[in-house]
Amino acid sequence: MKSKTPILLKGLPVSKGIAIGRSYLIEHGKNIIKEKYIKKEHVSRELKMLDKSIDLTIKEIEVIKEKINPSIKNNVDLFLDTHIMLVKDESFINNIKSRISEKLNSPEWAIHNEYLSIKQSFNDIDDTYIKQRIDDVNHVVKMIIKNLKLKQETAASSKKSLTDLIIVTDDLSPSDVVLAYDSNSLGIISEFGGRSSHSSILTRSLELPSTVGVKNVLSIIKNGDDIILDGEEGIVIINADDKIKAHYMQLKKKQEKNKKDLSTILNRSNVTLDKTRVEIMANLELPQELKIIKDKKADGIGLFRTEYLYVDRHDFPSETEQYEAYKKIVKNMGKLPVYFRTLDIGADKEVPENIKTGSIVRNPALGLRGIRYSLNYNNIFINQIKAILRVSNLGNVKIMLPMITTISEIHKAKELILAAKRSLVKERKKFDEDIHVGIMVEIPSCAVLANKFAKHVDFFSIGTNDLVQYTLAIDRVDDEVNYLYDPINSAVLSLLKNIINAGTKNKIPVSLCGEMAGDPNYTKLLLGLGLRSFSMHPSAIPEIKNIIINSDITMLTKISKKIINCDSNKEKMKLIEKLNCI
Secondary structure, X not given: OXXXXXXXXXXXXXXXXXXXXXXEEEOOOOOOOOOOEOOHHHHHHHHHHHHHHHHHHHHHHHHHHHHOOHHHXXXXXXXXXXXXXXXXXXXXXXXHHHHHHHHOEOHHHHHHXXXXXXXXXXXOOOOHHXXXXXXXXXXXXXXXXXXXXXXXXXXXXXXOOOOOEEEEEEEOOHHHHHHHHHOOOOEEEEEEOOOOOHHHHHHHHOOOOEEEOOOOHHHHOOOOOEEEEEOOOOEEEEOOXXXXXXXXXXXXXXXXXXXXXXXXXXHOOOEOOOOOEOEEEEXXXXXXXXXXXXHOOOOOEEEEEHHHHOOOXXXXXXXXXXXXXXXXXXXXXXXXXXXXXXXOOEOOEOOOOOOOOOOOOOOHHHOOOOHHHHHHOHHHHHHHHHHXXXXXXXXXXXXXXXXXXXXHHHHHHHHHHHHHHHHHHHOOOOOOOOOEEEEEEOOHHHHHOHHHHHHHOOOEEEOHHHHHHHHHOOOOOOOOOHHHOOOOOHHHHHHHHHHHHHXXXXXXXXXXXXXXXXXXXXXXXXXXXXXOEEEEOHHHHHHHHHHHHOOOHHHOHHHHHHHHHOXXXXXXXXXXXXXXXX
């Protein structure tokens, strides 16, 4: 039998590491269901197929439930239980079966028609909450139709765990990443997405090899294909021959050895060759990362993204629920600092249906997100602040306000924080009276006037992910323009230098928690610009620390200044290369 020819695909490298295994497809795109009818004598057979696909769908959802980490189980179980209830709903199933037996619809066409009927009935309901549940129905419908289309052997394999499989999807969602991690999957390949998207950041934090932007991947890769994924180079190889496999197996061993060698420096102090102490902290996305953070011996959590408590649920987390979740994080970190970023939703962050506002969100990146949302919905903000304040009595806790555009927003937020403190005093609940309140500097208006803003806060944390996109007017998750996303654009670097200088002048700490902090290409540049506190995805810590402790900052400052003033991108890259060789 003639062997298959290897196929090479190229995408954007997102998360380092090599994965070698079989593929498993997850498709989020719209399935085009064509009108189709069956013969009367085939009705019994088609109804049996429907029953099998329904049983398989229920088992799949239950497998996902089992695989979800206990730390986020309460959030996810609610909507998964809703999906199971829908699949088991007698009226829903009987209506589909009637369409098959009486109207001779094919199962796919019957399910699709029933979905359209339900959708129409939902549209006639005034209650917004009920209207939004059509998304649950849509998700369930897609799962059943997918299972109907699977061949018998593939359907059997889909009952298994995703362990040792490489997930291939059209549009990578954070829930895909969590599922892959909790299921011990090998890696993720996605057709769409960018390096700085929320989901991509999560793959790096959880150390899952990943490549995005692989065009037409779902039409090329089939379930069960032999795949090699190189997350560092953005390469995907299908049906690799023995020689190619041997090469990547060797490369994988080498990378694992390098990773092990780098881990030996984690016990050393974060001090440069010229005796400058540099703080290296970690960004926390989900509680699952805590063990990774502790293993990397981070100086603290420089960015705790609290959004995970708000997504994939139909209500808001209570103060008590948030307190219990935050308490575990703070106690785990001991005396090390934990910077709590208050709720930041919108743009590339998945917005729960219960949080969406306004009739039409024209551009979520420029809309009601971050501090704007919190100031618009005071009760939600105060609820979260009270939970953060309560855990401040248990450790070294700081409050970080996102998306700050004006100084008046800081004053308004502080007034609400004061109201939360008064409420806790009445309730006789303890908290740190002197808790530090700082801001994310990620909006150009704030970065330009950093010197003024610094007089009103206890610290700065630079969010380069948004600062770059807002400064350059480019959507970092838009496949058509994300090639313009450039952290070393002179305008961006000038703003970074201005923020760092403002912090120094006003004697407040300045950290950088954007993806730039975890990119080894920019570590020496940031040191040269005066940055002395980095916060990054935990997997990047060993490599960044190795660069820092082998750097002499006195030799970096002059070239860093040249890079800011350089107009030619080609020359700028040469200077960065020169800088990184020092």
